[in-house]
Amino acid sequence: MENVIHILFCLTLLYTVVTTRIKSYVSMLVLQGLLIACVMIFPFLKSLSIHILIIPLLTLLVKTILIPRFISRLIVNLDVPRVVETTLQPFNLLLLLVATVILMFIAAQLLSEYAPVPPIPLAAAFSTIITGIYLIIFRTALIIHVIGFLIIENGIFLLGTTVAAEMPTMVELGALLDIFVVVFLMGIAINRVRSTFSQIDVSALERLKD
Amino acid sequence: MEFVNLILGLLSLLIILFTSPLFAGFINKQKAMLTGRMGPVIWQPYHDLRRLIRKESIYAESASFISRVAPVISFVTVAVAAMMIPIGYTIPLIHFKGDIVLFVYLLGLSRFFQILGAMDIGSSFEGMGAAREATFSVFAEPIYFFTLGSLAFVTGFTSFWDVFHNINLSNPSFIIFIIVCTISAFIMMITECSRMPVDDPNTHLELTMIHEVMILDNAGFDLFLYQYTATIKLMIYGSFLICFLNPFGLSNHALGYVIFAVLTVILSSVIAWVETMTSRFKMKNIPQYLLFAAAIGILNLLIYSFMK
Numbered sequence: 001m002e003n004v005i006h007i008l009f010c011l012t013l014l015y016t017v018v019t020t021r022i023k024s025y026v027s028m029l030v031l032q033g034l035l036i037a038c039v040m041i042f043p044f045l046k047s048l049s050i051h052i053l054i055i056p057l058l059t060l061l062v063k064t065i066l067i068p069r070f071i072s073r074l075i076v077n078l079d080v081p082r083v084v085e086t087t088l089q090p091f092n093l094l095l096l097l098v099a100t101v102i103l104m105f106i107a108a109q110l111l112s113e114y115a116p117v118p119p120i121p122l123a124a125a126f127s128t129i130i131t132g133i134y135l136i137i138f139r140t141a142l143i144i145h146v147i148g149f150l151i152i153e154n155g156i157f158l159l160g161t162t163v164a165a166e167m168p169t170m171v172e173l174g175a176l177l178d179i180f181v182v183v184f185l186m187g188i189a190i191n192r193v194r195s196t197f198s199q200i201d202v203s204a205l206e207r208l209k210d
Numbered sequence: 211m212e213f214v215n216l217i218l219g220l221l222s223l224l225i226i227l228f229t230s231p232l233f234a235g236f237i238n239k240q241k242a243m244l245t246g247r248m249g250p251v252i253w254q255p256y257h258d259l260r261r262l263i264r265k266e267s268i269y270a271e272s273a274s275f276i277s278r279v280a281p282v283i284s285f286v287t288v289a290v291a292a293m294m295i296p297i298g299y300t301i302p303l304i305h306f307k308g309d310i311v312l313f314v315y316l317l318g319l320s321r322f323f324q325i326l327g328a329m330d331i332g333s334s335f336e337g338m339g340a341a342r343e344a345t346f347s348v349f350a351e352p353i354y355f356f357t358l359g360s361l362a363f364v365t366g367f368t369s370f371w372d373v374f375h376n377i378n379l380s381n382p383s384f385i386i387f388i389i390v391c392t393i394s395a396f397i398m399m400i401t402e403c404s405r406m407p408v409d410d411p412n413t414h415l416e417l418t419m420i421h422e423v424m425i426l427d428n429a430g431f432d433l434f435l436y437q438y439t440a441t442i443k444l445m446i447y448g449s450f451l452i453c454f455l456n457p458f459g460l461s462n463h464a465l466g467y468v469i470f471a472v473l474t475v476i477l478s479s480v481i482a483w484v485e486t487m488t489s490r491f492k493m494k495n496i497p498q499y500l501l502f503a504a505a506i507g508i509l510n511l512l513i514y515s516f517m518k
Contacts, residue, residue: 003386004385007513011393011509014502014505014506014509018502089498091497091498094501094502101509101512105512105515109516119516120513123516
């Protein structure tokens, strides 16, 4: 059953590299948050102790409600264009991602021979991290860089839930808080960039002079 | 028992041949109702086909014998492909090891002759449509092979009936395959039958048409054959998709037909809904849409290879 969720997670990744509309990125973030919360709730179903439930619920709150809301508001406030510009055609990026996913599956398979980790969740987590990096490299809008960062974070969460059977609760809470604060700060930074350069695009940052 | 199977196989062929215009009409009716119109009656495709069948074929002066044989070959190959699809619980008329490969190449042959027939006359619009059809089918074929190939791997059979017969929904790993395969098979159906996000069946601007532009110079009986082929193809792919979702464990023929009918109605609603909610893609975005579906299929194959 966990495998189903990881596969759905991979499908969201494929969609994020194909789409160019900014709203779909946000809805994919919501979906990914939901899937991560689902993955985290499985230990609770096995042991039924309440304190395991805190992390999934907080993840649900932060990743599906607070952060997407904040990003949507940022999009409205900054009037980001509805369609994102790309430096690489989505078709080519999709080919690249498929190649990467295949590579990650093979790597995860090799790793799982040495360590007791299931290959599919491991591969899903690795692919998520790399997708986030691709988004940051191949999209010019700064808001997509924030979203790419969040996708990398999602990948790390996924990795945490598969590799470490039980991450300390305090660490996870700290990570969640960190992510939220970072997104908040990035929002402020983008606001400043916009007020200085009147557009939020990396191409504007190339003309920096002193 | 052999005789009963033969009769039931014939029955499923007849179901595909005779209810396919109804399926298309039902989709059109629902589309019209979703956009707030009355729409034509659901029998409208039958009326259209009857009108066309009574007219004589007219050929252009530059047409060679290809134009004469192409519609017939296109129709016959699709009809033979229809014999391989199991409906309900019946054993299809043609089934042998590896018929999943024959199935897709029969449909490919049908398309090939349609393309030849379109290029035969020498109209530039039809040549353009033929080029598009060929390009998009190149991207659509991997979807089929990755999707059905992974299912064939999982079940260990290479015949439609055996593959679908061995899908066991109580096994959780099959649920992944069914979810993933259904998505990619749906996209494949949309493409192959030139439905909405890829091609608009109702458009009348030659520059944007794909399938319809190829049959501009056909009239009468030939047009009937092409249009009928298109509805049968829609029905075949629809049944193909339904086969994924059909719980084959039960060996009751009547129940199989009921489930088939219910799933067909649901599928037609889904198609109508998708066609209402989405707008057409730009031509240059279609390959990436198809690659997306193929990527889903590749993912499916990967899961199979790495799942213990």
